[in-house]
Amino acid sequence: MRDGRDIIIGIDAGTSVIKAVAFDLGGRQLGCASVRNIYVTGDDGSATQSLTQTWADCVSALKGLSEKIEGLAARTAALAVTAQGDGTWLVGADNRPVGDAWLWLDARAAPTVRRLAGQSADRARFEATGTGLNTCQQGAQMAHMDRHRPELLDNADVALHCKDWLYLNLTGIRATDPSEASFTFGNFRTRRYDDVAIDSLGLTHRRTLLPDIIDGTQVMHPLSADAARATGLLAGTPVSLGYVDMVMTALGAGVRTHATNAACSTVGSTGVHMRAKPVDAVHLNAEGTGYVIALPVPGIVTQVQTNMGATLNIDWILRLAADLMADAGRQVAFSDLVGRIEHWLETTRPGALLYHPYISEAGERGPFVNADARAGFIGLSTRHGFPDMLRAVVEGLGMATRDCYAAMGAMPSELRLTGGAARSRALRGVLAASVDAPVRISDREEAGAAGAAMMAAVALGVYPTMDSCIDEWVSPLLGQAEAPDPDLARQYDRLYPAYVEARQSLAPVWETLGRERAPATHDKAIHDEDEAKTAPDPADMTRRDGASPSSRIPPLRSLT
Template sequence: MAPGDVILLVDLGTQSLRGTVMDRAGHKLARWSVPVTTIRAGTCAEQDAREWRDGLRTLLEWLGRDHQLARCLRAIAACGTLAGTVALDERGEPLRPAMLYSDARPARCLPEIEATAAFQVVSQATGWRANACDLLPQVLWLAREEPDTYARARLLLDSTGYLNYLLTGAAWMDTYTQFTCYADPFSGELPRPLLAELGLDAGKLGQPAVIGSVLGTLAPQLAAACGLPPCHIISLSYDSMTAYLGAGLHREGEALDISGTVTSFGVRRATQFLDGNRRVYSLPFSGSGDWLVRGSTAASGASLEWARAELMDCDFARFDEMVRSSPPGARGLVFLPYLAGERAPLCNPDARGAFFGFTASTTRSDMARAVYEGVCFSLRHIQSVMESGGVRIGTVKLAGGLAQNPLLNAIKADITGKTLVPLLDHELTTSGAAAIVGRALGWYESDAEAACVLGQGGAPVLPDAANKAVYDRQFQLYTMLAEQLTPLFLPSEAYPVAPLPPVESPIQIG
């Protein structure tokens, strides 16, 4: 290898901070991972941004110890999760934990945003709605609920912006994160009229950065401490958008399903799609003039993990055995996977999960299968809204951790009726980042070439017609339940909670 032959891609997820060294042929030459801790209490979901900082430093030091790789390093690119607001003081130190996209507290700020004249102009043109998982509601929540922290903050950055701040010493906000602040999609600027109407300081946010642009070079002090050359830092967006941009969606109707803790679904379309009820939305796609029609669930993989740990108390191999022993349709049992509210198409942070259809003959295996099916029904619910508005959905590529489960993929194909193509490298955020960086460095002449090198698909998964007929009937019940239960979905504080009786601790201290 020669200098300039490799890149480092950093991906911050909900469970770990990962670093991958790749070459232009897509070979993964080294991989490291540092765990991160999520703090959950009620509707709060946070992580300590100092863990991100220390983890990033650890990844860079590990790379620096491999002298052959380090001398060949040409660029670093980092992405985090959606939002993940970090408040930094004058010294660049975090003032409080970072708010994750799953934190529901900013939901109380949505009516204030929706009521502004500036937001209504943007919403009418785009069909967007304010969501608690977005950056601007988190910033507004800090301003309203923790005014001292907001006042002390010199910078308020999303997780990707914070990683780039650590790498370059400058504050940035990528194009798609600007959209989570409800910026005009055609302006390339921060939504200053909206920020002014809400009384928020635009100076606390990062300066706009185009995806794939060079933000600068690795901060000299950091480079020297870690034994790395002064390489370029390339701009990415948050994880799911980075995956979409590198997924090789070249033609109208090509779609991508990224399923991990949550599911994000998007399909390429030549024209903008405006849903009158704002259940799904469109974003300009990759500067091509086309659009990405998107919708996301709130708890797909999270629902599976909950069921595995809390209901079945088994590993996933045993869980899959139970699913296989129940017939398609789970003998009429339906599961609504609304364990963290629901995003598209309900857009209701107060939605609650439910089982419906228990009988005396219902088995644990039926419950396990109903959970798998419920997660797939939630995806079909998004697709049905898109298709009812004339959006064509063709072959769907699969990525994310759940794409590794062949049984779940087969059920998903049967329920949606789509041909699915699991990508050979399910870590699409990393390969998507490689595609963006490779294009920026001139490694690939086109997005198609990058996708050909980095995003190859496996054997297609075809729907079974007999199973789909069963699921068509079950899906009608699923959507009916979602509609009929909506009036019962109340904020957490509306549910009475009896205090638990005191329990004597079996552990004696002292």
């Protein structure tokens, strides 16, 4: 730019790490600084994070970036922020936090999800949002708070998400973006709030807590004087509110290139599987699961299914091995075990065991929702050793990926991969064979921060459209397509039906185990479910004016 401002800073606040990344106006990464984020879990299923500490960590990341990039403040043309999705970040008077945030990992809303999912109005909510109800979401969490912790909402002025909280601290503006607003309380077709979605959650009387919706490719606000003093950047620097991190990462990794829509999987701690589609091509499954999340491209959305645990499963089995070896008096670095994954996969027979990768304490949310779901091996015998189990875990991630894409329609013709595990050649081979499609990875190091920065680049007018920005920031960084092994693809094609049949059959077993893990919590969930079944469903009641409330609900779309 003529004034010498040639840097856009993308902020990506994940669950465990906050990153500040500097890009030049053409998309080249110039530097990155990160700060470890902290969250706390409890035996009651809670997973919380301090709002104050999260902002402080964001400030630290920006200061760390300033130490790496000479003259950063004067050179910064704009900032953009994205962050972990879902969760509930309540803010009260004087923009002060109302307690700690409930994260997407928080499982306390499970009884409320069971109650609401049993009502006919939930299908209408799903038809509007395109998103299945689960414990991760702000809507479910607020509905649970309204019933069990109303004082939290009573003391709040606004309900934000993580990126919205950081945007508030950067600009003083309370707002959210079209992606999180529409998949939580709105309609993915209009990208606005929707009365049907809000009513189905029983939150009409809490509607004033929902912030204004702004699109960061069109609207920016200046960095406030307070934020400038805290970060060392210049007051008045434009700030763009990005979309949720899932779609920002997919945007930066190539879910849409050369105006062509593709599939993209992020294989990190969790697994995020998405396909970019025109709005009228969205496939809403009969089970009512998954997400539909807007992209910052007119008329284009991403259809998403997410696994609660992806590489968390690999971390678990490697740490288990490391702990056992330590108990035997042999200390082994975790990194040494990671380095042996390729060898173990090359020396073991594929398809020998089945593994369901539901290792998260919150159960599973894609392509089915079950807070009791847990991981397990099927087919073990005395001939199997640790390498066989490790291979089964990796193949389980492949089967889970296929399961998610199957819930969105046909398998993709090409799969773009991002996340740390995408760097593993063997894992890429398993994923390619699981969906029987070539895979392609991007050389983009920080895809989430890049996606947010791309929004600022469009808002600044550096590019006239997002597609023109993609052509320069994303397309040149995509690697060569890697074709699946045809024999392995055929073997996984035979294995997949057994994988699905087994996880469907295990549901009552998971329920029994869940009751044993936490009898009080589980009994409360059963009580709520029974209450939902015996209480009149509002959709079946007749109003005093003679009209049925269900007449306010649009007809359900045909399912293919």
